[in-house]
Amino acid sequence: MREQKKESNPAGKRWRRPLMFALAWFGVAGACYCWGRYGNLPKAVAEPTPGRAVVQEVASERPPADYSRRPVAFIFDNIPITREELGEYLILRFGKERLKNLINKRIIDQVAHQRGLDVTATEINASLQADAAALGVTPKEFTDQILKRYGKTLYEWKEDVIRPRLIMEKMCRARVAVTREDLAEAYDAKYGEKVDCKIIMWPKAEKKIVLDQIWPRIRNSEQEFDHFARLQVSPSLAAVGGHIKPIGHHTTGEERLEKVIFSLRPGEVSEVLDHPEGLVVVKCLGHVPPDTSVSLDQRRGELEKEVFDKKVTMEIGKMFQQLQAQAHPQNLLEPTVNVAEDTERLLNATQGMNTAPRAVQAPPSTAAPVTSGTPSSVAPPSVPEPPNAPPPAPSGLTPTGGTK
Numbered sequence: 001m002r003e004q005k006k007e008s009n010p011a012g013k014r015w016r017r018p019l020m021f022a023l024a025w026f027g028v029a030g031a032c033y034c035w036g037r038y039g040n041l042p043k044a045v046a047e048p049t050p051g052r053a054v055v056q057e058v059a060s061e062r063p064p065a066d067y068s069r070r071p072v073a074f075i076f077d078n079i080p081i082t083r084e085e086l087g088e089y090l091i092l093r094f095g096k097e098r099l100k101n102l103i104n105k106r107i108i109d110q111v112a113h114q115r116g117l118d119v120t121a122t123e124i125n126a127s128l129q130a131d132a133a134a135l136g137v138t139p140k141e142f143t144d145q146i147l148k149r150y151g152k153t154l155y156e157w158k159e160d161v162i163r164p165r166l167i168m169e170k171m172c173r174a175r176v177a178v179t180r181e182d183l184a185e186a187y188d189a190k191y192g193e194k195v196d197c198k199i200i201m202w203p204k205a206e207k208k209i210v211l212d213q214i215w216p217r218i219r220n221s222e223q224e225f226d227h228f229a230r231l232q233v234s235p236s237l238a239a240v241g242g243h244i245k246p247i248g249h250h251t252t253g254e255e256r257l258e259k260v261i262f263s264l265r266p267g268e269v270s271e272v273l274d275h276p277e278g279l280v281v282v283k284c285l286g287h288v289p290p291d292t293s294v295s296l297d298q299r300r301g302e303l304e305k306e307v308f309d310k311k312v313t314m315e316i317g318k319m320f321q322q323l324q325a326q327a328h329p330q331n332l333l334e335p336t337v338n339v340a341e342d343t344e345r346l347l348n349a350t351q352g353m354n355t356a357p358r359a360v361q362a363p364p365s366t367a368a369p370v371t372s373g374t375p376s377s378v379a380p381p382s383v384p385e386p387p388n389a390p391p392p393a394p395s396g397l398t399p400t401g402g403t404k
Contacts, residue, residue, distance in 0.1 A: 095333050101160075104320070107327045108164045111171070119166040127162045128154075165316075172315040178307050185250040186303045187296045194246035194288040195261050200229050201237065202279040210272055210279055218281065219269050225283055246288045257282075 068087070071080035112118065132142035143154045200218070202210050218225040229242035237244070252258050257280065260270050264284035273280045296303070 091333070099331060099333050103329045103331065104324075105160060105164055107323050107329065108167055108320075110327070111323055112167045115171070117167055117170050119163055119170075123166055124158050124162050127166060128158065131162075168316045168320065169312055172312050172319050175315050175319070176308060176311045178304050178311070182307045182311075183296065183300065183303050186307045187299065189248040189250045190303070191291040191294060191299070192249055193262075193290045194248045195264070196246045196285040196288055197244065197261060197264070198225070198229055198242040198283045198285065199237065199244055200225070200232050200242050200281045201234060201275075201277070203233060204274070204278055207272075207279055210281075215272050215281065225269065242283075243285075 068082065068084035070083050072083055072086050073081040075081065128139055128142070132139045135142065135146065137145065143157075147154065147157055202214075214228060218228055226241055230238050232238050232242065247258070247261055249258060249262075252261075254275065257273060257275065260273060261282055261284070264270060264282065266284055266286045268284050270280075270282040273282070
């Protein structure tokens with residue numbers, strides 16, 4: 001099979017956050033969920049590795065013998081275009097991009113079959129409702145606006161995002177427990193002292209320019225800080241001038257970052273901080289006192305559910321790495337790519353803000369960035385980011401126009 005020449009990545013791609021766990025959870029290429037359906041594509045078969053147990057493929061997934069020769073269209077009245085031709089056409093144009101995601105989806109499907117796990121249409125629809133509600137839109141708006149923006153259909157979202165996500169959640173629930181320490185930190189994060197602040201982020205490649213030229217200008221000038229805050233690379237942060245919702249303890253996943261933030265006085269600007277997601281400068285606008293009107297006991301049930309759901313979300317990334325190691329995936333369209341190592345590298349790149357301790361921090365931010373007046377750029381738990389989205393704000397740092 002001929003392959004197209006590898007396209008050069010535009011400069012903007014270096015700043016796209018590895019998601020998918022989108023969403024970075026399930027692998028590579030953004031949400032790491034599969035956007036392509038595998039039923040219509042020819043299957044490449046590799047010889048099993050000697051000494052490795054052979055897992056029988058799910059029989060129900062095998063197409064009929066004439067499946068590849070079935071027509072999908074006709075030209076000149078009686079000349080067919082077959083499923084195989086369509087498959088080859090799509091493989092040449094999207095094969096490398098989609099195969100990594102397809103591999104991950106098939107791994108999940110196979111393990112789910114072995115364990116007798118499935119999800120119902122009712123569960124999928126309920127999850128869709130929750131995804132839309134968490135973004136502050138109706139299911140129709142979610143389909144017509146958010147999915148349409150990225151050229152994705154409702155079917156793709158349900159089958160290639162929601163279904164694998166729900167299956168992984170079912171696999172992980174028995175591995176998660178909520179401790180007293182978890183609840184105490186969750187209560188402190190939600191109802192304790194917070195810092196109202198603005199942030200500016202840059203790619204690490206711009207460190208010299210930031211240190212030598214930008215930071216000296218923004219350190220003591222409110223006008224200069226606001227100027228650069230609206231020019232930063234994250235559209236969601238730029239749209240609100242870097243103003244994020246007040247930060248509580250245990251919400252960023254970075255102890256050093258939180259220590260700096262809480263040590264700042266109103267009007268003070270931090271030094272340039274090295275962070276896994278880039279360079280960060282924080283400006284303190286003020287300190288918000290804790291909310292003493294509610295106690296931990298009054299909110300115990302609510303906090304237990306929030307912490308449990310977030311810990312499940314974080315556990316999914318760990319479990320999927322284990323499943324990939326067991327599956328030993330081999331990408332024949334791109335033999336130089338080790339799918340498991342590629343996924344592990346992307347998951348490791350999300351440490352810090354993306355994997356905060358005790359799961360009291362929001363999971364990886366995965367919804368598409370939007371400007372003020374539209375839904376939040378930071379998604380609720382388990383809402384993957386559609387591929388090729390601009391970089392959202394880091395998890396735990398929610399723009400003031402968003403929800404959390």
